[in-house]
Amino acid sequence: MTYQVGQKLRGGVAKLREAQTTPPKRFTDGTLISAMTNIHRFVTSEDDRKILRDTKGIGTERTRDAIIETLKARKYIVTKGRELVPTDLGIELILRLPRELSDPVTTAKWEMALGLIEQGQMTRKQFDAMIRNMATKLVEKMEGLNFDVEKLGVKTVEGKPRPELDATLPGHGEKCDKCGKGTMQGKRLASGKKVLGCNAYPKCKNSKWID
Numbered sequence: 001m002t003y004q005v006g007q008k009l010r011g012g013v014a015k016l017r018e019a020q021t022t023p024p025k026r027f028t029d030g031t032l033i034s035a036m037t038n039i040h041r042f043v044t045s046e047d048d049r050k051i052l053r054d055t056k057g058i059g060t061e062r063t064r065d066a067i068i069e070t071l072k073a074r075k076y077i078v079t080k081g082r083e084l085v086p087t088d089l090g091i092e093l094i095l096r097l098p099r100e101l102s103d104p105v106t107t108a109k110w111e112m113a114l115g116l117i118e119q120g121q122m123t124r125k126q127f128d129a130m131i132r133n134m135a136t137k138l139v140e141k142m143e144g145l146n147f148d149v150e151k152l153g154v155k156t157v158e159g160k161p162r163p164e165l166d167a168t169l170p171g172h173g174e175k176c177d178k179c180g181k182g183t184m185q186g187k188r189l190a191s192g193k194k195v196l197g198c199n200a201y202p203k204c205k206n207s208k209w210i211d
């Protein structure tokens with residue numbers, strides 16, 4: 001059917017209906033893996049989409065499972081039923097990280113550079129310089145980024161609260177008698193035990209219990 005300029009069209013009957021939008025469904029392990037594989041769907045630039053499609057997404061078939069397991073182990077996400085739910089820590093992290101680190105386009109750029117190396121249009125030296133430059137900028141950006149670990153409930157790997165620094169303990173601030181470079185720091189563990197440890201850890205493992 002074709003229309004003519006000036007032609008009058010009859011409008012259909014429009015009704016106002018009250019409804020609510022529904023949020024997107026939460027990811028499960030399965031749908032998250034599929035989203036990582038098809039990450040190009042989440043990117044708007046056509047060039048970036050193409051690169052991400054050609055490189056088959058984030059991670060490889062072998063590493064995607066492990067990436068999700070790491071997110072769980074670091075408490076960025078938890079499983080509720082089959083759904084993956086972000087924790088406060090995970091949300092905080094994503095909101096505060098420089099965009100380059102949470103943007104799949106970064107992966108696309110790196111993959112593109114690797115492709116250029118493959119075609120002999122970029123040297124390894126140039127690639128190294130590119131990554132180094134980017135890492136330096138990212139570290140500068142992240143300097144001073146603080147997380148309220150207590151509020152977020154972050155625990156050490158063993159599930160124990162972090163030891164608290166206590167400058168009033170005897171020996172605190174003294175030069176380490178083992179490596180001669182580090183300074184001994186007084187710490188109180190959750191168990192009430194007191195310990196002096198060299199701040200050059202893990203290079204120097206000097207530590208002493210305080211009675």
Ligand SMILES: [Zn+2]
Pocket residue numbers: 176177178179180181182183198199200204205206
């Ligand atoms: Zn030391």
